[in-house]
Amino acid sequence: MKALIHVLCAAVAFVAVDMWKAPAAFAVQQLKKASQWVSKAKKKKARSHRHSARREQLREQALEVLRTQSHALWDMVNGVSATETSMTAEPVLEGEDPEELAQEDDVPVDMETFRRLWLSYMEGSAADELTAAGVSKRAIMDFILDWLGTPYRFGGTSASGIDCSGFIRRLFAEVAQVWLPRTAAVQYTLGVPVAREELQFGDLVFFHTRRHAYISHVGIYLGDDLFAHASSRNGVTISSLRSTYYSKRFIGARRLTERVLQQLAAVETASGKVGVAD
Numbered sequence: 001m002k003a004l005i006h007v008l009c010a011a012v013a014f015v016a017v018d019m020w021k022a023p024a025a026f027a028v029q030q031l032k033k034a035s036q037w038v039s040k041a042k043k044k045k046a047r048s049h050r051h052s053a054r055r056e057q058l059r060e061q062a063l064e065v066l067r068t069q070s071h072a073l074w075d076m077v078n079g080v081s082a083t084e085t086s087m088t089a090e091p092v093l094e095g096e097d098p099e100e101l102a103q104e105d106d107v108p109v110d111m112e113t114f115r116r117l118w119l120s121y122m123e124g125s126a127a128d129e130l131t132a133a134g135v136s137k138r139a140i141m142d143f144i145l146d147w148l149g150t151p152y153r154f155g156g157t158s159a160s161g162i163d164c165s166g167f168i169r170r171l172f173a174e175v176a177q178v179w180l181p182r183t184a185a186v187q188y189t190l191g192v193p194v195a196r197e198e199l200q201f202g203d204l205v206f207f208h209t210r211r212h213a214y215i216s217h218v219g220i221y222l223g224d225d226l227f228a229h230a231s232s233r234n235g236v237t238i239s240s241l242r243s244t245y246y247s248k249r250f251i252g253a254r255r256l257t258e259r260v261l262q263q264l265a266a267v268e269t270a271s272g273k274v275g276v277a278d
Contacts, residue, residue: 001138004026005056006192015193019026023084033046035200041168043168044217052200056185065078069256074145074186084114086255090233093155093210093212093213093216094154094163094165094184094210094216094217095152095154095181095209095210095216095217095230095231095232096207096209096214096217096218096231096232096245097209097232098232098233099212100209101231101232101233101234101245103237103245104243104244104245104248105233105243105244105245105246106244106245107239107240107242107244109226109237109238109239109240111145111146111148111238114226114238115148117120118141118145118222120143121184131149131202131256132200132202132203132256132257133176133191133202133255133256133257133258133261134176134254134259135172135175135176135202135261135262136175137201137202138201138219139175139196140171140175140201140223143171143175143218144171144175144228144236144238145237146240147162147167148161148233148236148237149235149237150162150230150236151235152230152231152232152233152234152235152236154232156228157169157170161186162230163228163230164217164218164219164230164231164232165181165182165218166182167229167230167236168180168184168187168204168218168220168229169181170220171220172261176261178261178264178265179187179263179264180264183215184206184215184216184217184218185213185214185216187204187206187217187218187254188204188206188215188254190254190256190260191204191254191255191256191257191260192254192255192257193223193252193253193254193255194252194253194255196241196250196252196253197249199221199253200221201221201222202220202254202255202256203220203253203254203256204219204220204221204223204248204253204254204255204256205218205219205220205221205227205241205252205253205254206218206250206251206252206253206254207219207246207249207250207251208249208251209249214251215251215252217229221253223239225241225242226238226239226240226241227239227240227241241274253274263272
């Protein structure tokens, strides 16, 4: 009887141990699976983070190209209107660098003296004296004198603020009823090239003043090394090509012809655009 009891106790003990070991083994197995799942999740998260970082890097690179190469597209991406562009902190691709201009514009032009001299000159000129493009010189001078002192604003096109290419475009819209392209870079493709020593009244003069754009500033030549333009530091003003700043950044000039203006006018007529700026 005692032997039977010992056998039964041993059997119960064996079964109990076996029953305990099975859940323990199962638990260990589940812990291993959970650990593997956590490890895979961490790796997946790390890959996702790397992919996300790569996408963000590519996005930033794309936006940098837009920002430096195309203000129009940059504004579309950021929902900025043309009138708001000048108020953003984004780099300006046209106009002069104000700090460099302050240091190197070493041939100042007295505005009152210029005004008196040119009014006297225009009064003594024939009313129909024209530029190579067939535009009245007096009409050009009247426009410039009316706009002297207008503040500079990148992207601006009105008397409340205007940029360099906008000023030239507005000038031709009002005195010749022809719209020139909006940017200095495209305006540089018009007409025929002119050497600096052969400049005439009415020729467009171009400068490289910004790192991100080769053609970044434009003005209209008046004679005696003087040109009118919308300066980012002084607004609409008269400057000298003899100035260190403009002399070393001058890259070329273009002479508009009657044929070029006629072609532009034909395009405007076909598109239904009115020839006078807002």
